Amino acid sequence: MLKYILKKILGMIPMLFIITFLIYFLLDLTPGDAVSHLMDPEALARLSAEQLEALRETYGLNDPFVVRYFKWLLQLVQGNFGYSVSSGVPVSQIIAESLPATLELSGTALLISTLLGSILGVAGAIKKGTIGDNVLTVFGMIGVSIPQFFFGMVCILVFALNLEWLPVGGRTDPSVVSFFGRLKYLILPASVLGISLTAGVMRYARTSMLDTMNKEYIRTARSKGIPEWRVNLIHGFRVSLTPVVVLVGFRLPTLIAGSVVIETVFQWPGVGQVFNAAVRASNYNLVMIVALLFVIMVLFASTIVDILTAILDPRVKLDS
Amino acid sequence: MQDQTVISVKNLKTYFYTNQRCNKAINGISMDIKRGKTLCIVGESGCGKSVTASSIMQLLPKLSRIEEGEIIYHSEDRGDIKIHELERNGKEMRSLRGQDIAMIFQDPMTALNPVYTVGWQIVEMIRAHENVSKKEAKARALKLLKDMGIPYPEKRIDEYPHQFSGGMRQRAMIAMAMSCNPKVLIADEPTTALDVTIQAQIFELMDKLKKEYDTAIMLITHDMGVVCELADDVAVMYMGNIIESGSAREVLKSPGHPYTKALLKSIPILGKGANQDINPIKGSTPDPFNRPTGCQFAPRCDYACDKCNEAMPEENQVGGTHMVRCIRFQEVMADGK
Amino acid sequence: MFALSSKKRFNNKLDKLKQQEESGILAAKKAGNRTLRKLLNNRLAVVGGVIFLVILLACIFAPLLTSYNPLKVDMKSILKGPSADHLLGTDKVGRDILSRILYGGRLSILIGFGSALGCATLGILFGCYSGFKGGLFDSIMVRVSEVFMSFPQLILVLMLVSILGQSTKNIVIIFIICGWGSVFRMVRSQILSIREEEYVQSLKVFGLNDFLICYKHMLPNAIGPVVVNITLSTAMFILEEAALSFLGLGVPLEIATWGNILNSAQDMYTLQNNWWMWLPVGIVISLFVMSINFVGDGLRDTTDPTQQG
Numbered sequence: 007m008l009k010y011i012l013k014k015i016l017g018m019i020p021m022l023f024i025i026t027f028l029i030y031f032l033l034d035l036t037p038g039d040a041v042s043h044l045m046d047p048e049a050l051a052r053l054s055a056e057q058l059e060a061l062r063e064t065y066g067l068n069d070p071f072v073v074r075y076f077k078w079l080l081q082l083v084q085g086n087f088g089y090s091v092s093s094g095v096p097v098s099q100i101i102a103e104s105l106p107a108t109l110e111l112s113g114t115a116l117l118i119s120t121l122l123g124s125i126l127g128v129a130g131a132i133k134k135g136t137i138g139d140n141v142l143t144v145f146g147m148i149g150v151s152i153p154q155f156f157f158g159m160v161c162i163l164v165f166a167l168n169l170e171w172l173p174v175g176g177r178t179d180p181s182v183v184s185f186f187g188r189l190k191y192l193i194l195p196a197s198v199l200g201i202s203l204t205a206g207v208m209r210y211a212r213t214s215m216l217d218t219m220n221k222e223y224i225r226t227a228r229s230k231g232i233p234e235w236r237v238n239l240i241h242g243f244r245v246s247l248t249p250v251v252v253l254v255g256f257r258l259p260t261l262i263a264g265s266v267v268i269e270t271v272f273q274w275p276g277v278g279q280v281f282n283a284a285v286r287a288s289n290y291n292l293v294m295i296v297a298l299l300f301v302i303m304v305l306f307a308s309t310i311v312d313i314l315t316a317i318l319d320p321r322v323k324l325d326s
Numbered sequence: 327m328q329d330q331t332v333i334s335v336k337n338l339k340t341y342f343y344t345n346q347r348c349n350k351a352i353n354g355i356s357m358d359i360k361r362g363k364t365l366c367i368v369g370e371s372g373c374g375k376s377v378t379a380s381s382i383m384q385l386l387p388k389l390s391r392i393e394e395g396e397i398i399y400h401s402e403d404r405g406d407i408k409i410h411e412l413e414r415n416g417k418e419m420r421s422l423r424g425q426d427i428a429m430i431f432q433d434p435m436t437a438l439n440p441v442y443t444v445g446w447q448i449v450e451m452i453r454a455h456e457n458v459s460k461k462e463a464k465a466r467a468l469k470l471l472k473d474m475g476i477p478y479p480e481k482r483i484d485e486y487p488h489q490f491s492g493g494m495r496q497r498a499m500i501a502m503a504m505s506c507n508p509k510v511l512i513a514d515e516p517t518t519a520l521d522v523t524i525q526a527q528i529f530e531l532m533d534k535l536k537k538e539y540d541t542a543i544m545l546i547t548h549d550m551g552v553v554c555e556l557a558d559d560v561a562v563m564y565m566g567n568i569i570e571s572g573s574a575r576e577v578l579k580s581p582g583h584p585y586t587k588a589l590l591k592s593i594p595i596l597g598k599g600a601n602q603d604i605n606p607i608k609g610s611t612p613d614p615f616n617r618p619t620g621c622q623f624a625p626r627c628d629y630a631c632d633k634c635n636e637a638m639p640e641e642n643q644v645g646g647t648h649m650v651r652c653i654r655f656q657e658v659m660a661d662g663k
Numbered sequence: 664m665f666a667l668s669s670k671k672r673f674n675n676k677l678d679k680l681k682q683q684e685e686s687g688i689l690a691a692k693k694a695g696n697r698t699l700r701k702l703l704n705n706r707l708a709v710v711g712g713v714i715f716l717v718i719l720l721a722c723i724f725a726p727l728l729t730s731y732n733p734l735k736v737d738m739k740s741i742l743k744g745p746s747a748d749h750l751l752g753t754d755k756v757g758r759d760i761l762s763r764i765l766y767g768g769r770l771s772i773l774i775g776f777g778s779a780l781g782c783a784t785l786g787i788l789f790g791c792y793s794g795f796k797g798g799l800f801d802s803i804m805v806r807v808s809e810v811f812m813s814f815p816q817l818i819l820v821l822m823l824v825s826i827l828g829q830s831t832k833n834i835v836i837i838f839i840i841c842g843w844g845s846v847f848r849m850v851r852s853q854i855l856s857i858r859e860e861e862y863v864q865s866l867k868v869f870g871l872n873d874f875l876i877c878y879k880h881m882l883p884n885a886i887g888p889v890v891v892n893i894t895l896s897t898a899m900f901i902l903e904e905a906a907l908s909f910l911g912l913g914v915p916l917e918i919a920t921w922g923n924i925l926n927s928a929q930d931m932y933t934l935q936n937n938w939w940m941w942l943p944v945g946i947v948i949s950l951f952v953m954s955i956n957f958v959g960d961g962l963r964d965t966t967d968p969t970q971q972g
Binding site: 225227229230234319321 | 385415419420423431437438441442450454486488
């Protein structure tokens with residue numbers, strides 16, 4: 007198993023090369039002086055044209071493209087992501103400040119939607135054709151069809167503005183320090199971000215469960231005389247779990263991308279908002295680095311899903 | 327007592343209701359399953375063999391139900407139990423399944439849960455019915471696997487079904503079915519998915535179990551050859567009816583129904599060479615939604631006459647336990663082989 | 664109590680079926696297209712189809728339904744609530760919301776459908792050939808699609824928007840660049856399974872041209888799931904356009920689309936006090952996307968023979 011995990015992680019490396027190359031290629035295409043990505047804008051402004059040219063030479067910006075790419079990659083690996091053109095703050099600092107918020111938000115959303123989605127999906131499959139199942143089906147459809155930000159706006163209107171149960175947005179208030187005080191800020195954005203995934207997981211878990219329950223081994227399990235809950239959960243759900251995990255992995259990019267929109271709606275100070283602002287300001291270096299960060303998050307997540315699948319399903323060949 | 331009946335089925339009717347239609351899958355059948363005997367149910371696919379088994383186990387799909395008739399299990403300590411009145415997955419039915427009546431399915435490739443080890447699945451069965459520790463149960467599972475002739479059982483017990491070959495899987499299935507010493511073993515085409523050489527081994531194993539544990543076996547098959555080898559009693563089914571039944575000797579020696587006769591003629595005999603006269607049955611089984619009005623076999627029958635189209639023939643007792651549902655059975659029997 | 668009654672209902676239903684069967688009604692009803700009948704039996708798909716058509720036709724015939732110009736600024740009537748004059752009120756510069764929704768729908772639906780069609784075309788073109796040919800071309804194409812699919816779609820879209828700039832044409836191009844990968848994979852896997860079939864082998868033996876075998880003989884057998892995918896990805900692109908425009912990075916703001924109408928309602932004041940500016944259009948988007956999903960699901964279920972009932 008350890009070998010398999012190692013193999014999967016090593017397998018990510020070529021992909022990382024391709025993606026960083028692509029991103030550097032796009033960065034190179036963008037208008038603007040590459041020097042501006044590399045240093046503090048204020049210092050840059052004081053330089054004369056000759057000094058600038060000298061800098062280009064020292065930074066190797068006049069080198070061929072491939073050489074520049076590898077130099078850039080080397081910088082990345084050392085943790086030097088360059089500067090944000092608009093604020094002059096190092097990109098690494100911006101990310102360090104905003105990443106925890108995003109991880110907190112998407113992590114919570116992921117947890118809620120996976121748990122809730124599987125439970126509702128399995129319940130729907132077991133009670134197939136009942137009123138409850140039909141209601142869930144329609145809700146699932148609404149969940150995948152409603153624009154997330156619109157759902158967020160409705161939630162803000164109902165729960166924050168009219169009922170005043172929860173705050174309108176933001177991550178926390180300087181005056182609040184308690185865990186539950188902070189949780190209040192998390193509930194709305196996390197549920198809104200998770201709604202589409204919850205609905206997706208639910209629909210998929212239901213289909214997958216129905217599919218499993220038609221299998222021969224479910225009949226075998228019944229023929230053993232074990233209680234129905236064991237047939238459903240220990241035999242049916244356990245097998246349906248694998249495709250559900252695969253689906254969650256498959257939908258993770260959507261969840262991460264959703265954070266860009268949801269963070270904007272709820273003024274959540276995360277990477278998504280940084281990204282959004284950078285795109286608006288044509289702050290290319292920041293855009294590319296944050297995009298790279300998102301891709302790496304997705305890659306890691308899908309590797310984890312691969313490993314989880316191997317743990318869950320003994321039929322997955324570990325050595326292929 | 328020699329011929330002790332364990333399960334008796336009387337005038338059973340089971341209908342299916344899929345796709346907004348009503349399919350009379352079983353249309354009034356009666357049979358007795360006896361202790362220490364093998365009852366073979368023969369017929370083409372779609373004739374209702376498997377539905378009979380599912381009805382006895384109450385493992386029918388959702389959109390189907392037992393309409394009429396009774397299935398009675400004569401238990402030793404609890405008296406007669408009316409299976410047809412029990413709730414499908416209710417407590418009583420569950421206590422019968424596995425403990426008193428166990429089942430082996432057609433395809434061992436799909437009948438074992440792929441995500442649990444073989445040992446786990448046997449242990450689950452034992453612990454569902456008996457109050458034993460995990461360790462004890464596992465020891466018993468190990469012994470069962472060994473008894474079923476699985477090599478290296480100590481290693482095999484912790485392996486997953488996909489690591490087993492087809493024949494080994496079916497042995498594991500039988501081990502699981504036998505784990506609580508059931509009184510009745512229902513085997514639904516247990517060898518259809520296996521190689522011929524493996525088939526013989528599996529049947530040998532089942533025959534051994536029957537003799538050792540005095541288990542009643544209901545064997546469902548479409549292979550007349552298997553019937554000749556194993557059966558004590560035979561019931562031939564066609565389109566949801568038993569058209570001929572009786573002891574194996576009676577039915578095989580002097581078949582009274584043209585269908586049985588045709589089935590017997592359609593098996594090639596080994597060693598007789600390529601020139602032997604094999605007579606396939608002409609035509610195909612009718613559409614269950616568009617049945618013939620009288621005898622279901624009439625359109626394909628060589629002996630058919632006008633009277634056959636009027637009504638399904640009654641049951642005729644032709645001596646001993648032999649029963650035939652054909653109005654011209656005397657001519658059929660007189661025709662010889 | 665409840666369980667008992669549901670069991671009784673189930674039994675009654677079966678009794679009725681048995682009765683009908685015995686009287687021969689069901690046997691007579693057999694004629695007709697089975698797929699169509701199954702689709703019509705799916706109540707949700709029918710409801711979805713109706714909603715879809717209503718919204719689509721309303722958008723197409725927008726000039727007949729409203730006399731307002733969606734872009735005309737009218738400073739005399741700003742932020743008016745719904746009234747007989749303006750059924751859904753007006754926005755901050757006095758434009759009629761209803762006409763904006765109807766005309767905006769035209770563009771939103773066009774962008775969604777156009778992008779889905781574009782993705783399908785590219786995906787089929789490459790997927791078919793890649794699956795049929797295999798070899799180096801196939802492995803390169805698979806890798807390329809993998810790279811595109813490892814980006815969260817919205818992130819990739821935003822990156823490209825920041826580079827290519829905002830315009831309706833660019834949005835469609837970007838959607839196609841970002842979305843062809845999934846169709847490609849779907850078609851490729853279909854073709855891979857068809858490739859081994861006898862008729863393809865025999866066509867090869869006949870010495871038929873690769874392109875002819877692949878696009879004329881194999882593609883029609885692989886197209887079913889793609890058609891369902893086109894409906895479902897139309898819905899997805901409509902959602903994506905809305906999200907993009909909501910962020911102010913989609914179609915240029917002065918053009919009416921569903922997303923742009925919502926964009927003007929981002930502040931808390933509008934959210935609380937001018938509900939007509941954002942609630943109706945949000946509901947229309949949700950309904951439209953939902954109706955497409957219902958129809959797509961229905962189509963998928965009817966083409967799937969394992970579904971019974």
